[in-house]
Amino acid sequence: MDPRPTPAGGEELATRVLSALAGLFVLFLVxxxxxxxxxxxxxxxxxxxxxxxxxxxxxxxxxxxxxxxxxxxxxxxxxxxxxxxxxxxxxxxxxxxxxxxxxxxxxxxxxxxxxxxxxxxxxxxxxxxxxxxxxxxxxxxTPDSALGLWTLSLPLVASFATDIGAYFVGRTFGQRKLAPEISPGKTVEGSLGGIAVSFLALALYTGLVREVFPFGLLELWLFSLLLSLAAQLGDLVESMLKRYCGVKDSGRFLPGHGGLLDRIDSLLFTFPLTYFLVVLFT
CATH class of the missing domain: 1.20.58 (Methane Monooxygenase Hydroxylase; Chain G, domain 1)
Known part of the structure; x- marks a missing residue:
């Protein structure tokens, strides 16, 4: 089978990217x-x-x-x-x-x-x-209104990086199913790719704002690992819920992205964990 995307697939990917960018702009503005x-x-x-x-x-x-x-x-x-x-x-x-x-x-x-x-x-x-x-x-x-925006951005960066890493690594190298009864498309290789990309993204991000996040390398690795695992757990929980209800998407919120719950599922787990970790680390 030809692995190259079809025109329809390319159009769908373009729709997903454009709607994601629009959603991110509104999100960060808020x-x-x-x-x-x-x-x-x-x-x-x-x-x-x-x-x-x-x-x-x-x-x-x-x-x-x-x-x-x-x-x-x-x-x-x-x-x-x-x-x-x-x-x-x-x-x-x-x-x-x-x-x-x-x-x-x-x-x-x-x-x-x-x-x-x-x-x-x-x-x-x-x-x-x-x-x-x-x-x-x-x-x-946390810790105040001036620095709180940077703190709140941590779970967003970790979740989005995990999603991107898991998607592309999984599509390229994925062989072993991660949770076949819940989400057949997810693979162990994709999960590891999500963890790696999340670490790289957080390392770059916290390096740019070092005065806000004075993490050591070991702390950063633990931080990113836990957030990436939480993001993947949130994704799997929503997949389990959709399978239980017999639906493919939770709704129609963003073109090419399914419902709102499909977009925030990982954040529902990374927001609380980030708060606990930031309080613990700082």
């Missing part, structure tokens, strides 16, 4: 603007992702408790705002939001039919989307 723009943008991402998840799960006859999920997610975003931690550091704000969500949604099921499947998947959606996305607000102000 992140640069700070919390006032990030907060509504996060809620929009959360809303669109929730609707995609709702449609996917509906194919399996599973419903989500949307009022509690959207209300609890909005509350969690507000409770993830850094000024709360600056003025009241003794209060575990995010855990308070999680506790209120759990008590409220469980009480609802006790009074309205005791649908434990709905409760379980609503809790999963809460942890999968707003809980993970809320770390964006904390990262944007």
């Amino acid at each position: 992140l640069w603007a700070g919390l006032l723009l990030i907060l509504p943008a996060l809620f929009l991402v959360f809303l669109l992702g929730t609707l995609e998840l709702k449609e996917m799960l509906a194919r399996r006859g599973i419903a989500l408790n949307l009022p509690f999920l959207l209300g609890g997610g909005g509350l969690l975003f507000l409770f993830s705002l850094p000024p709360l931690y600056w003025h009241f550091p003794q209060v575990p704000w995010r855990e308070v939001a999680l506790g209120l969500f759990l008590m409220g949604s469980l009480s609802y099921e006790l009074l309205k039919g005791a649908d434990l499947t709905r409760f379980a998947f609503t809790l999963f959606a809460f942890l999968y989307l707003p809980w993970s996305l809320g770390y964006v607000l904390l990262l944007r102000e």
Whole structure:
């Protein structure tokens, strides 16, 4: 078989690249603007992702408790705002939001039919989307508003580099399947390629902003390895979810890229991990 891409394949790749560049431009504009723009943008991402998840799960006859999920997610975003931690550091704000969500949604099921499947998947959606996305607000102000943009860029660089490395190395050298029952297209070689490209990208990136990230080589290797593995885990989790629901893409968000969840799946795992690692390392 001729390995060269067909014209249609070339057009599809061009569409993917152009839509990705447009998405990246909007993304970095929002992140640069700070919390006032990030907060509504996060809620929009959360809303669109929730609707995609709702449609996917509906194919399996599973419903989500949307009022509690959207209300609890909005509350969690507000409770993830850094000024709360600056003025009241003794209060575990995010855990308070999680506790209120759990008590409220469980009480609802006790009074309205005791649908434990709905409760379980609503809790999963809460942890999968707003809980993970809320770390964006904390990262944007870590260690302060001036340097927070650089900190927040770490999971973006690691995730995108992992995705690019895994794609091209996997297509060129891929032989052994990584998780054939979940995502037959992913290979061990692609996974290793993603880890290597992520390390190279972070080494170059942190070298350019050395005053912000004074990592040693060993620390940087551990940092990039964990972030790359988290990005691949997030990708596999979403693949498992799509296979469970019997869909190819989570939706139609960007031309050539599928749904919104298809684009942010790795970030949902790298955002929280980055926050924990940055706090630990610095």
